[in-house]
Amino acid sequence: MNIQLALDRLSREECFRLLKETEDYIDWIEVGTGVIKEYGMQIVRDIKKTYPEKVLVADMKTCDAGKFEAAQAFEAGADITTVMAFSADKTITDTLEVARLHGKRIMIDLLGVTARARIAELERLGVDLVSLHYGKDMQTEGDMHADMFSLLEGHSNFEVTVAGGINLDSLPEMIEKAPDTVIVGSAITKAQNSKDVAEKMKGMMKSK
Numbered sequence: 001m002n003i004q005l006a007l008d009r010l011s012r013e014e015c016f017r018l019l020k021e022t023e024d025y026i027d028w029i030e031v032g033t034g035v036i037k038e039y040g041m042q043i044v045r046d047i048k049k050t051y052p053e054k055v056l057v058a059d060m061k062t063c064d065a066g067k068f069e070a071a072q073a074f075e076a077g078a079d080i081t082t083v084m085a086f087s088a089d090k091t092i093t094d095t096l097e098v099a100r101l102h103g104k105r106i107m108i109d110l111l112g113v114t115a116r117a118r119i120a121e122l123e124r125l126g127v128d129l130v131s132l133h134y135g136k137d138m139q140t141e142g143d144m145h146a147d148m149f150s151l152l153e154g155h156s157n158f159e160v161t162v163a164g165g166i167n168l169d170s171l172p173e174m175i176e177k178a179p180d181t182v183i184v185g186s187a188i189t190k191a192q193n194s195k196d197v198a199e200k201m202k203g204m205m206k207s208k
C-alpha cells in the first residue's frame, strides 16, 4: 500500500521542506491544485527533478481541454495527472490517449460522484485508476467514512486511491478497505512534526 503526500495550500518553500522531512516515508508526491495554480508547471518540473524516483501526481483536476492539460502535466514530468469523473466522456478518452502516448497514467477523481452507473461508464471508457475523494469543503460538514468504498463494489479491476482528511485516527478504517494508495495531505503537512506523522502512517500501512 502506497502513501501519497498531498501538497496543498503551501508555499514553494514549505513544499520542499515537507518533502525533505518526509521523503523516507512517502511513495507518491502530489502537487496540489492550488500549488499548481500558484506556481504553474514549473513547480511540477522542479519537484520531479529533485525526486525523480518518486511517482509524481499533478493534481490538475482537469475537466475540459483534456488533451492540452494532460500533455502540460506529463511534459512537466508528472507520472500521473488527475481528471474529474464528471468530465465529458471525450475528455476522459482524450486524456487516456495522451497518457498512453506518453507512457503515463490518468487518475480519475470521483469527487461528487454518487451514481454507480458513472463508475461502470468510466470502466468502459478504459479508466484503470480512480480516487475516492471526500472534498476539503465537505470535510467541514463531517468526516469521510469508509462506506465510500461501496461506490466501487463490483469493479475490482480499478486501482484505487482514497483521499479526504485522512489522519492517524481514520487511517486504520481506510487500511481495512485495502486501497492501493492512501492520499494524505493536511494530517502530515499541518502537523507539528510532519516527519513523525508520516513515519507512523507508513508504519501502520506496512504492518498490513
Ligand SMILES: O=C(CO)[C@H](O)[C@H](O)COP(=O)(O)O
Binding pocket: 006, 007, 008, 030, 032, 059, 134, 135, 136, 163, 164, 165, 166, 183, 184, 185, 186, 187
Ligand atoms: O485533492 C485534495 C483536495 O481537493 C487533497 O489533495 C486531498 O483531499 C488530500 O488532502 P487532505 O488529506 O488534506 O484532505
